[in-house]
Amino acid sequence: MNPEIHRKLRMGLIGGGGAAFIGKVHALSATLDNRARLCAGALSSDPQRAKEAAPMFGIHANRAYQDFYELLKSESQLDEKQRIDFVSIATPNHTHAEIAIAALQAGFHVVCDKPMTNTVDEARELVKTVEQTGKVFALTHNYTGYPMIRQAREIIGAGEIGEILAVRSSYMQGWLTLFDTTVTPPRGAWKSDPDKAGSGSLGDIGTHAYNLIRFVTGLTVNKLSATTESFHTTRPLDDYGIIQLKMENGALGLINYSQMSHGRLNDFTLEVDGTKGSLQWQQEDPNQLVVRRQGASTEIMHRHPGGEYMHELARLATRIPAGHPEGFYEAFANVYRAAFDDMAKNIATGFQPGVHTLYPNVYDGLEGVRFIERVQASAKDSSAWQAF
Ligand SMILES: NC(=O)c1ccc[n+]([C@@H]2O[C@H](COP(=O)([O-])OP(=O)(O)OC[C@H]3O[C@@H](n4cnc5c(N)ncnc54)[C@H](O)[C@@H]3O)[C@@H](O)[C@H]2O)c1
Structure with a gap:
């Protein structure tokens, strides 16, 4: 209701x-x-x-x-x-x-x-x-809906890990290694058609990585340089990419995506390095956020509606008590x-x-499509830096 x-x-x-x-x-x-x-x-x-x-x-x-x-x-x-x-x-x-x-x-x-x-x-x-x-x-x-991703965003917003120096996101899958383009798949044949998909793994998963970096750090991207590859022999679309980002505050960003990495299921990771600490989140273990500070023991924050360390935005994104795993559906x-x-x-x-909403909106959508276009332009031009 x-x-x-x-x-x-x-x-x-x-x-x-x-x-x-x-x-x-x-x-x-x-x-x-x-x-x-x-x-x-x-x-x-x-x-x-x-x-x-x-x-x-x-x-x-x-x-x-x-x-x-x-x-x-x-x-x-x-x-x-x-x-x-x-x-x-x-x-x-x-x-x-x-x-x-x-x-x-x-x-x-x-x-x-x-x-x-x-x-x-x-x-x-x-x-x-x-x-x-x-x-x-x-x-x-x-x-963007995972509680511990929202926790990461709030930790950064509160300055708890200091100024952001670097951010890395790696999104690894392996399903294309066994993908046979001569057989019509039970679903998703359009994903191999450039006219329908628009791009390959870049649009499929690379855009999630880009969006998550933007959502968690709040930093805009000034320019990017990209190398993409089609390792699959019969699929005419990118399935691997390395993208360097230069963020507005001078921080360096890196996105590495693949759907050609054997055995990787939905291995999506975000790491942020700040001047006072660093964060790490992994989609396959989404109820944890790892916080590190040099010289201190590693802190593992668990999704915990009652945890004192939980920021309000993260707490509000949980539904059931700690230790009862929440995942893909709840984040969605x-x-x-x-x-x-x-x-x-x-x-x-x-x-x-307006322009800023908690849910990704039409402006984030435009930025994601522009990200795809800029990556494709850079990859076509020997990884030349592209203004964003
Ligand atoms: N957010 C996520 O994590 C996530 C995950 C997977 C896919 N996606 C996105 O969701 C979309 C669908 O992907 P999918 O993997 O479910 O594809 P899919 O091929 O499994 O399913 C597509 C469905 O759309 C139907 N369809 C096609 N054209 C239609 C039309 N004109 N009107 C009504 N139905 C139509 C097909 O019959 C099929 O039922 C894509 O844009 C994909 O990038 C997002």
Whole structure:
């Protein structure tokens, strides 16, 4: 329930049917706190499969639509007590811009998966549409939702590790080592099509690393230099990259991403070096934050709602007592939770979110797409430094 409007928000899901991955995560995470109800869907690119998938999501047949055009049109015509408040877009990258712009123009708030769009022009168009419509737009860079990531952000903001000198993020996966492009995969064939994916592992995971560095340190990037590689013999997209960043305060940044590293599952790490201490967080052990100070013993902060060391922002991102692991769904739900706060306020009072929100927003989305474009430009030009 959302206190401002005394009801749950009504959700429409686009994508997620069949073997799809992230649509199901959206469906669960959005409803985890009982603040939203999944009411409608256009769940697949195939009209028949879109309708057939509806029972799995508990969507009534008369609100299972064959495509997003039908969903937006039909939902707009429903009584305002019935129609959806927002859509969640969990479709391939090349479809995000068109669906998001159409949904905003039809009067709905939007939650969209990353990367926000495939081109900077599309991203700018989307920014314009969000500003014109005054609707809420959230981008699911879900790693920003982990309590110990929020703890890291607050520790840095409070100056507890001093001035930031360096930041490193490594995002390692290995699934492409066994990927055979001659066989149609059960899901995600679009990820090997440059026209649909826009980039390879860079957009898939490199953008998460970039966004997390920005979220945790708050520092902007002045320029970057990148080397990318396609080690996979038949897939025409990058699968490995090394990106150097020069941050606004002179700090040095490094992103290393790979989907070609044998045995790596979702090995995503963030490390920050400050003048007084350093931080380390690992996605595969997300309930811990390691704090080091030279000459002192290593401190391991556990996600602990009652822990005195926990900053308020981190405490508010937890749901259950310490020692009971929280993970991917809860972090995803924290992005939704913050977006729901703004949606409910918008419905109740016409409130419009600004440039800074706790959830990644359309401006973060534009920056992420620009990051991809700058990395590609640098890689094409012998790793030449690119102003951001
Ligand atoms: N935030 C994360 O951690 C995370 C993780 C994985 C994927 N993603 C992003 O989520 C998006 C989807 O990725 P995925 O791995 O779930 O892909 P997927 O291929 O597993 O699923 C895509 C789904 O979208 C449907 N679809 C395609 N075009 C559609 C359309 N026009 N209308 C309705 N449905 C349509 C497909 O039928 C399928 O059900 C991508 O943008 C990806 O980058 C984000």
